[in-house]
Amino acid sequence: MTTLRMREALRDAMAEEMRRDEAVFVMGEDVGVFQGAFKVTEGLLEEFGERRVRDTPISENTIVGAGVGAAIGGLRPVVELMTVNFALLALDQIVNHAAAIPYMFNGQARVPLVVRMPGGGGHQLGPTHSHSLEALFLQVPGLLVACPSTPADGKALLKAAIRDDNPVIFIEHESLYGTRGEVADDGEAEPLSFGEAAVRREGGDVTIVGLLKMAHVAEDAARALAHEHGVEAEVIDPRTLRPLDLDTILASVRKTNRAVIVEEGWPHGGVGANLATLITEQAFDHLDAPVQRVTGADVHMPYAKRLEQAAIPHEEHVVRAALAALEGSI
Amino acid sequence: MPDLPDAGTCYELLARMTLIRRFEEEAGRQYQRAKAGGFLHLAIGEEATIVGTTSVMRDEDYLIGTYRTHGHAIARGTDPERVMSELFGRVGGTSGGRGGSMHIFDREKRFMGGYGIVGGNLPIAAGLALSSEYKGEDAVTVCMFGDGASNTGNFGETMNLAALWRLPVFFLVENNLYGMGTSVERHSAQTDLSKKAEGYGIPGERIDGMDVVAVREAVAEGIREAREERRPTLLEAFTYRYRGHSAADPEVYREREEVEEWRRKDPIEAFARRCVEAGVLGEREVEEVREKAEQRVTAAVAAADESPEPALDSLYENLYVVEEAGGWYAVDERSPEPHRGEREEEEMPEAARELAEAGAAYGGQPDGPRPEGRPNPARQGDAQEGVEPEVSGEVEEPDVAEEVEER
Numbered sequence: 169m170t171t172l173r174m175r176e177a178l179r180d181a182m183a184e185e186m187r188r189d190e191a192v193f194v195m196g197e198d199v200g201v202f203q204g205a206f207k208v209t210e211g212l213l214e215e216f217g218e219r220r221v222r223d224t225p226i227s228e229n230t231i232v233g234a235g236v237g238a239a240i241g242g243l244r245p246v247v248e249l250m251t252v253n254f255a256l257l258a259l260d261q262i263v264n265h266a267a268a269i270p271y272m273f274n275g276q277a278r279v280p281l282v283v284r285m286p287g288g289g290g291h292q293l294g295p296t297h298s299h300s301l302e303a304l305f306l307q308v309p310g311l312l313v314a315c316p317s318t319p320a321d322g323k324a325l326l327k328a329a330i331r332d333d334n335p336v337i338f339i340e341h342e343s344l345y346g347t348r349g350e351v352a353d354d355g356e357a358e359p360l361s362f363g364e365a366a367v368r369r370e371g372g373d374v375t376i377v378g379l380l381k382m383a384h385v386a387e388d389a390a391r392a393l394a395h396e397h398g399v400e401a402e403v404i405d406p407r408t409l410r411p412l413d414l415d416t417i418l419a420s421v422r423k424t425n426r427a428v429i430v431e432e433g434w435p436h437g438g439v440g441a442n443l444a445t446l447i448t449e450q451a452f453d454h455l456d457a458p459v460q461r462v463t464g465a466d467v468h469m470p471y472a473k474r475l476e477q478a479a480i481p482h483e484e485h486v487v488r489a490a491l492a493a494l495e496g497s498i
Numbered sequence: 499m500p501d502l503p504d505a506g507t508c509y510e511l512l513a514r515m516t517l518i519r520r521f522e523e524e525a526g527r528q529y530q531r532a533k534a535g536g537f538l539h540l541a542i543g544e545e546a547t548i549v550g551t552t553s554v555m556r557d558e559d560y561l562i563g564t565y566r567t568h569g570h571a572i573a574r575g576t577d578p579e580r581v582m583s584e585l586f587g588r589v590g591g592t593s594g595g596r597g598g599s600m601h602i603f604d605r606e607k608r609f610m611g612g613y614g615i616v617g618g619n620l621p622i623a624a625g626l627a628l629s630s631e632y633k634g635e636d637a638v639t640v641c642m643f644g645d646g647a648s649n650t651g652n653f654g655e656t657m658n659l660a661a662l663w664r665l666p667v668f669f670l671v672e673n674n675l676y677g678m679g680t681s682v683e684r685h686s687a688q689t690d691l692s693k694k695a696e697g698y699g700i701p702g703e704r705i706d707g708m709d710v711v712a713v714r715e716a717v718a719e720g721i722r723e724a725r726e727e728r729r730p731t732l733l734e735a736f737t738y739r740y741r742g743h744s745a746a747d748p749e750v751y752r753e754r755e756e757v758e759e760w761r762r763k764d765p766i767e768a769f770a771r772r773c774v775e776a777g778v779l780g781e782r783e784v785e786e787v788r789e790k791a792e793q794r795v796t797a798a799v800a801a802a803d804e805s806p807e808p809a810l811d812s813l814y815e816n817l818y819v820v821e822e823a824g825g826w827y828a829v830d831e832r833s834p835e836p837h838r839g840e841r842e843e844e845e846m847p848e849a850a851r852e853l854a855e856a857g858a859a860y861g862g863q864p865d866g867p868r869p870e871g872r873p874n875p876a877r878q879g880d881a882q883e884g885v886e887p888e889v890s891g892e893v894e895e896p897d898v899a900e901e902v903e904e905r
Contacts, residue, residue: 193632219632225662230621230655237625237639240610241560243632245625264615265622273603273611274594275816309817309828333819363825411825446829 170353175208175345177319178284181326182209182246184354186216189244192330195222196231196248196284205250206286206345228257232283236266236335239281244330252287252339253299266335267310279335282326286340288381288432289469289480298469298476300433302379305337306409306442312336312362313409317383319349321407324360331359341380363411367420371400374490375420377443378430379406382462382481386430389486401490409439417443418451425456426493430486435463456497460489500711505778511553511710512773513787515545515766518569520791521578522741524799525568525585525599529745533802534585536598539566543708543740546765547672548573550713551640554721560626560639562610562619564672565600566739570642574609576602578794579801590805596816608637616677617650619643620669624656627667631728638724639667640717646677648691654698657732661699664728668720669695671734672707678743679751692734700732707735708765738763810854 172180186192193216199209200223213221224231228249235245249255255262266279289298305313312334316322322340329336368383369390378386383405390401402420406413421427427447429440440461447459465479502508522540529538541548544566552573555561563570568581576592584591585599592602602612610626613619623641630637647653648671660667671692677685688694692702705716716733723729738760742749770787773779818827 222663225655225658227655227659229652230624230659233618233621233652233656234625234628234659237622237627238629238632239625240622241626241629241633243629260615260618261621265613265618269611270819271817272593272597272601273605274592274596276593276603276605277610278819312818333821361822361824363827408825411827413825415825 169350169356171348172319172323172351173345174319174322174340174347174349175206175210177323177349177351178208178326178340179210179212180351180354181323181330183212183215185244185327185330186212186220189330191242192244192246193220193222194246194248195224195235197224197226197250199223199248204248206342208284208340208345209248228254229261232258232261232281233265235281235283236261236269236279239279239335240269240277244280244282246282246284246330249283249285251297251299251342252285252301253296255283255285255301255337258283262305262311262335262337263308267308270334271310278333280333281335282329282338283336284326284338284340286342286345288341288343289464289476290343290381292471292473292476293469294471295468300380300431300464302339302409302431303433303438303442305339306439307437310335311410313339314362314407315339315379315409316407317341317344317380317405319347319351321360321366321405323351324357325362325407328359328362332362339380343381360407362408363413364407365413365416366405366407367402367416368405369401369403371402371424373399373401373424374426374428374493375402375404375417375424376428376430376486376490377404377406377417378486379409379439380432382430382432385481385483386486388483389430389490392483392487393490397487397491399490399494414446414450418447421447421451422454425454426490427455428460428462428486428489428493430462430481432464432480435461435466438463457493457495460493462486462489499709500715502711502773502776502778503714507553508769508773508778509783509787511549512766512770512779512784513790514549514553514573515710515769516787517578517791517794518545518548518572519766520788520795521568521572521581521798524795525582526741526745528582528585528799534599535587536600537565538585538599538745539743540741540745541566541569541739543760543765544672544674544737545569546710546769547670547707547713547735547737550707550710551642551670551717553710554714554718555640556637558608558635558637559721560608560610560623560630560637561642562623562626562639563612563642564616564619564644564647565612565614566644567602567609567612568599571602571604571607571609571612574604574607576604576607576609578798580604582798582802583805586802586805587807588802588805589808590801594812595808617643617647617652620647620650620652620656621659623667623669624659624663624665627660627665627724628663631663631666636725637666638721639665640670640721641667642670642672644677645671645673645675645682645691646680646685647671648694649677649686653694657695657698657700657730660730661695665730666724666728667730668717668724669700669730669732670717670720671732672737673734674737674739676743676751679747679749681751690734692732695732700730702732702734704734704736707737708760708763708768710765710769810851810858813854
């Protein structure tokens with residue numbers, strides 16, 4: 169085990185898979201000479217050269233589309249889009265092509281493509297650079313969606329994503345790139361399977377599901393709930409949204425009878441909206457309270473620090489939602 | 499005028515073009531009989547561009563095209579039976595009935611699709627070429643698209659990337675003068691499409707796409723440059739579709755005389771005449787080609803008719819590649835059961851099956867009329883073709899206003 173920052177863990181995942189498999193290569197805007205806008209691809213050009221670490225023009229739809237074509241042709245491209253927001257320029261290739269091709273050509277073509285993209289707010293980047301679009305990608309059948317919150321998961325999931333034969337949307341959070349954690353070295357552990365949630369904290373009173381940065385906010389809230397309110401929350405990080413480890417979430421809800429879902433994205437049609445429906449459909453008889461959602465504000469991310477922070481979920485919001493779910497029982 | 503190739507090649511070129519023509523005519527007829535649904539884009543008139551191109555490709559080369567590619571697949575060697583079955587939405591189709599007319603695909607023949615989004619195939623072509631280049635293979639990707647696609651962002655982005663990375667790709671714009679119903683003069687500021695990639699470092703050339711021999715020569719050179727020099731080029735082939743954009747096209751945007759004028763330049767008749775006049779082929783061989791095409795297309799319709807409709811259990815098939823299913827991959831709202839991927843397809847729950855059957859019943863009987871209220875778009879198009887719709891009396895009269903055409 170080694171202690172690494174998230175960005176280093178992700179870099180190691182790519183480097184290890186590139187050493188393991190010649191078919192794996194990286195392309196994207198400024199991933200080479202510049203070393204990545206967020207320095208995630210640092211050092212890759214030096215080790216693997218321009219053939220396998222390819223700087224691209226600013227042409228998102230074509231970068232992803234070239235990735236689709238290369239994947240159909242037998243390679244395993246890892247495409248970096250500089251931010252989640254820019255993925256909107258590539259939605260045609262992501263939705264109409266990468267996701268649809270295996271199905272519409274009846275399995276004659278596979279698209280083992282990974283599209284990495286960082287998102288999330290908190291850095292005063294304003295309305296066009298702070299999106300959390302997990303729900304948008306989650307909605308598309310044919311895509312897998314990963315959203316790691318720790319360096320260990322980041323590395324393990326990225327390795328699994330690269331080895332997977334399905335197109336994977338790999339969402340990173342800009343605020344987590346610098347966080348440190350223990351990470352398995354090459355060969356020490358098998359890559360994490362998609363569809364395995366992590367129970368970050370056990371508890372019997374309320375289930376809190378949080379993803380990406382909100383997985384950490386959920387844990388902070390759980391500690392506050394324990395210290396200040398005597399409430400034991402169970403915290404679950406789904407780690408991947410497709411496939412979704414709904415079984416682990418349902419098992420927890422059946423135990424606690426209450427659920428709070430925390431995400432940074434918009435509320436309408438969000439990850440929480442979807443998950444709340446699934447929980448209601450699958451575990452209605454076990455619920456003692458309506459499922460609570462904590463989401464980003466239903467606005468475009470404002471620039472001013474005060475407003476931006478007001479638009480992002482914090483520990484207090486989660487605590488309040490958990491207490492609302494518990495109202496009458498404590 | 500370029501010289502004719504040898505007799506065997508001439509026979510093969512004529513046979514392929516004739517087969518595609520006959521296939522497309524029959525596809526239009528089957529569409530009017532409601533055997534094929536959705537949109538149907540026919541390439542009648544464009545056979546020389548298609549066959550001229552594929553006739554100089556190697557087996558290992560990739561071909562990628564648009565939503566008007568029944569002929570491209572057939573030219574590449576895909577059985578017409580499989581293409582017709584795809585139009586019928588049957589399991590024997592190239593995509594097992596998943597793709598339909600706009601999404602023909604045949605991996606074995608390296609025909610890499612049939613794409614319904616205008617310009618969507620361009621970046622994928624660059625990626626296919628990149629995969630060949632990366633693996634040190636000799637294959638060239640031939641990317642065909644229409645004049646309308648030259649206005650998409652993908653066109654500029656892909657031309658730039660292909661030239662920048664010196665990819666082994668060859669671009670061919672099938673200029674049939676209209677992006678759906680909008681003429682080139684009305685949709686492109688630069689009407690010489692062969693010049694549109696020059697600024698990206700990709701030289702272009704214009705040729706007569708109605709002359710199969712001219713197409714062969716120009717494409718062979720373009721493929722050679724891509725293969726040997728890693729120099730992508732753009733060829734603009736002038737061609738013409740006699741039929742409407744799709745079968746649901748009232749053709750208000752062009753004159754009947756224009757269609758007639760192009761028909762006089764018919765690529766198949768002109769080539770056959772030239773071959774006979776040059777003594778390369780006899781009248782008897784030309785007739786034989788027609789008969790064989792007729793027989794093959796009749797067989798294709800029979801095969802498509804006999805091919806079963808897809809099983810309801812296959813609804814989620816090939817959505818994901820799943821080795822070891824963990825978690826929920828897809829959710830079927832009609833049943834409380836999760837789908838964990840292909841492996842569980844046999845275990846479709848009874849409740850879900852019943853509901854799927856109830857839904858599928860809305861598809862109507864395969865041989866019967868369309869359900870009430872669903873007009874057959876075939877009835878309003880191709881007026882100039884003079885084709886009398888062969889429909890039974892049970893079929894509803896179409897309501898033109900309800901039909902919405904895509905681009």
